[in-house]
Amino acid sequence: MERNITLAHGSGGRLTAELVQEVFVKAFDDDAGRRLEDSAVLPPGSGEVALTTDGFVVKPRVFPGGDIGKLAVCGTVNDLAVAGAEPVALTVACIIEEGLAVSELRAVARSMAATARQAGVRIVAGDTKVVERGSGDGLYLATSGYGLLPPGRRLGAARLTVGDVILVSGDIGRHEAAILLARGELHFEAALESDCGLLLETCRGVLAAGGDGVRALRDCTRGGLATVLCEYAAASGLGLALQEAAIPVRPAVAAVCELLGLDPLYLACEGRLVAVVSEDVAERVEACLQTSESSAARIGQVVAEPAGRVVLETGIGGRRVLDLLAGGQLPRIC
Amino acid sequence: MERNITLAHGSGGRLTAELVQEVFVKAFDDDAGRRLEDSAVLPPGSGEVALTTDGFVVKPRVFPGGDIGKLAVCGTVNDLAVAGAEPVALTVACIIEEGLAVSELRAVARSMAATARQAGVRIVAGDTKVVERGSGDGLYLATSGYGLLPPGRRLGAARLTVGDVILVSGDIGRHEAAILLARGELHFEAALESDCGLLLETCRGVLAAGGDGVRALRDCTRGGLATVLCEYAAASGLGLALQEAAIPVRPAVAAVCELLGLDPLYLACEGRLVAVVSEDVAERVEACLQTSESSAARIGQVVAEPAGRVVLETGIGGRRVLDLLAGGQLPRIC
Numbered sequence: 257m258e259r260n261i262t263l264a265h266g267s268g269g270r271l272t273a274e275l276v277q278e279v280f281v282k283a284f285d286d287d288a289g290r291r292l293e294d295s296a297v298l299p300p301g302s303g304e305v306a307l308t309t310d311g312f313v314v315k316p317r318v319f320p321g322g323d324i325g326k327l328a329v330c331g332t333v334n335d336l337a338v339a340g341a342e343p344v345a346l347t348v349a350c351i352i353e354e355g356l357a358v359s360e361l362r363a364v365a366r367s368m369a370a371t372a373r374q375a376g377v378r379i380v381a382g383d384t385k386v387v388e389r390g391s392g393d394g395l396y397l398a399t400s401g402y403g404l405l406p407p408g409r410r411l412g413a414a415r416l417t418v419g420d421v422i423l424v425s426g427d428i429g430r431h432e433a434a435i436l437l438a439r440g441e442l443h444f445e446a447a448l449e450s451d452c453g454l455l456l457e458t459c460r461g462v463l464a465a466g467g468d469g470v471r472a473l474r475d476c477t478r479g480g481l482a483t484v485l486c487e488y489a490a491a492s493g494l495g496l497a498l499q500e501a502a503i504p505v506r507p508a509v510a511a512v513c514e515l516l517g518l519d520p521l522y523l524a525c526e527g528r529l530v531a532v533v534s535e536d537v538a539e540r541v542e543a544c545l546q547t548s549e550s551s552a553a554r555i556g557q558v559v560a561e562p563a564g565r566v567v568l569e570t571g572i573g574g575r576r577v578l579d580l581l582a583g584g585q586l587p588r589i590c
Numbered sequence: 591m592e593r594n595i596t597l598a599h600g601s602g603g604r605l606t607a608e609l610v611q612e613v614f615v616k617a618f619d620d621d622a623g624r625r626l627e628d629s630a631v632l633p634p635g636s637g638e639v640a641l642t643t644d645g646f647v648v649k650p651r652v653f654p655g656g657d658i659g660k661l662a663v664c665g666t667v668n669d670l671a672v673a674g675a676e677p678v679a680l681t682v683a684c685i686i687e688e689g690l691a692v693s694e695l696r697a698v699a700r701s702m703a704a705t706a707r708q709a710g711v712r713i714v715a716g717d718t719k720v721v722e723r724g725s726g727d728g729l730y731l732a733t734s735g736y737g738l739l740p741p742g743r744r745l746g747a748a749r750l751t752v753g754d755v756i757l758v759s760g761d762i763g764r765h766e767a768a769i770l771l772a773r774g775e776l777h778f779e780a781a782l783e784s785d786c787g788l789l790l791e792t793c794r795g796v797l798a799a800g801g802d803g804v805r806a807l808r809d810c811t812r813g814g815l816a817t818v819l820c821e822y823a824a825a826s827g828l829g830l831a832l833q834e835a836a837i838p839v840r841p842a843v844a845a846v847c848e849l850l851g852l853d854p855l856y857l858a859c860e861g862r863l864v865a866v867v868s869e870d871v872a873e874r875v876e877a878c879l880q881t882s883e884s885s886a887a888r889i890g891q892v893v894a895e896p897a898g899r900v901v902l903e904t905g906i907g908g909r910r911v912l913d914l915l916a917g918g919q920l921p922r923i924c
Binding site: 262263264265266267268269270271272273291292293294295296297298299300301302303304305306307308309310311312313334335336338339341345347348349350351380381382383384385386387388390391392393396398400401402403405410411412413474475477478479483487491522524579580581582583587588590 | 596597598599600602604607625628629630632634635636637638640642647673679681684714718720725726730732734737739747808812825856858913917921924
């Protein structure tokens with residue numbers, strides 16, 4: 257018989273304990289978590305500490321290429337990886353709406369566990385809260401990540417320098433386009449899988465290939481490639497010049513955008529990063545990116561003017577200034 | 591004019607950036623957070639690492655003695671403190687329902703910041719997601735904590751020994767009783783403030799006074815004092831004998847329980863801990879607890895039999911076995 261989450265599962269009593277054992281302890285299979293104390297205890301780490309957190313409210317929770325659990329682990333691991341950190345451990349807080357099928361929760365926990373295993377990272381602590389029917393939408397997750405930075409590694413917009421090269425690790429916008437199609441509100445069919453995935457190996461490869469020439473890495477999530485670049489331009493005070501023709505966009509994504517009047521530059525990815533690297537290492541880094549994703553490409557460079565702006569050079573020789581969108585193109589894509 | 595949260599505030603575009611600046615960066619005032627990179631970077635720490643996370647869905651969000659922001663910071667700091675760790679940094683993920691007043695969000699952020707300052711802990715990273723009206727209930731928070739454990743410190747149920755003394759740091763059940771009254775569904779008035787508060791100084795005092803004689807500390811949150819003790823009994827395989835008359839319960843809490851048929855032993859506290867300490871340090875630890883809260887008391891001891899059970903010796907000479915409740919007494923108390 258299908259069992260569903262009740263308010264009693266969030267009470268802290270026997271049903272909470274059983275749910276935690278049956279679903280989370282079993283899936284995450286971690287000694288620190290199994291102790292069920294107030295905090296998980298991990299061995300001392302050396303290096304600077306990286307901390308990150310993200311909430312996940314994606315709708316639908318399962319989509320071609322992923323689900324909310326995989327998305328949460330990828331998102332958190334990627335945030336550590338693009339900071340140049342080695343991810344060590346994650347924690348997860350679940351906010352569950354009364355009525356969710358226990359089997360779905362179990363599937364999400366397994367998906368989280370599988371993705372964490374793939375990244376070589378532990379899920380060491382968790383929490384479960386249940387809200388009344390109508391006060392949630394099935395399941396929300398909030399994951400946090402703890403990682404360690406090798407000595408002296410510092411990435412960020414502040415390190416951008418005129419002449420640096422801008423690279424993207426693969427075709428853009430596929431996550432948001434896939435979510436859009438998965439909602440089934442469009443009378444439009446396309447075989448489109450989210451790019452939801454881990455960027456840890458990619459980051460390690462880029463840092464190994466580019467060394468100190470790697471200025472900044474950022475995953476292009478909410479707001480897409482354009483938002484990352486606008487934030488870089490604003491934070492560095494430099495200009496970013498992009499060649500539109502060089503930016504990889506799959507035909508199906510371009511078609512969805514065409515139909516709906518969306519701009520692929522602003523569509524969220526969940527497994528793509530932008531790397532800004534010095535000119536002398538650009539070729540090596542580009543080659544490294546292309547070994548894991550053949551669509552990886554060099555898309556532009558850092559320039560002095562216009563200061564603080566992103567300028568797109570269009571195929572037909574025009575120039576368009578990119579800016580942050582006021583709002584987004586689609587709610588609840590992650 | 592009162593401004594409200596819209597879906598665009600969760601889009602990752604300009605409105606998200608403005609909200610984060612205006613509400614969170616301003617309130618939390620932390621260099622690591624201000625950089626707005628994917629991860630916050632902190633200096634290396636020495637000692638074992640403690641990690642914890644909790645979701646907060648309390649209803650109402652403001653109650654006598656606290657609010658959801660204070661509750662979240664206290665809960666996370668306390669989880670680190672009872673593990674014997676020194677809290678270093680917190681992260682916070684907000685899941686906001688469309689329509690929430692920006693002024694309320696600002697008040698919550700300020701409350702978090704003030705409580706974190708009081709604890710001497712930084713809020714270094716955050717995330718904001720917005721869900722459609724009807725898919726949430728105003729505001730949910732998920733906080734995570736990172737702390738450091740002094741070398742060799744290990745607390746936990748596994749260290750319980752026959753003859754140990756059980757202490758509680760103050761009167762119990764006040765948080766859940768205050769939430770119950772704050773919902774206004776009872777035709778019952780009582781001046782009752784939640785015990786929501788920081789336990790960090792209390793833990794430091796207990797550990798200084800009791801040293802290695804401190805076996806285990808745990809804050810009594812969801813499920814109350816009884817649930818903590820049942821978990822201790824099960825995890826240690828020892829018995830816990832409690833003297834009912836020694837357990838501090840305020841008359842107003844007792845009256846609420848009497849009226850509604852609730853058991854104060856199972857009511858959540860948010861600023862109370864149970865300490866299990868060796869007999870030889872019990873007096874010193876009790877004296878230390880009483881300096882911060884005069885109602886702190888010695889309430890029982892660890893015994894060999896009945897193994898794995900908690901037995902309450904009632905005022906009239908009876909004995910009652912305490913067990914985990916199947917569900918809770920009240921949903922959404924934290």
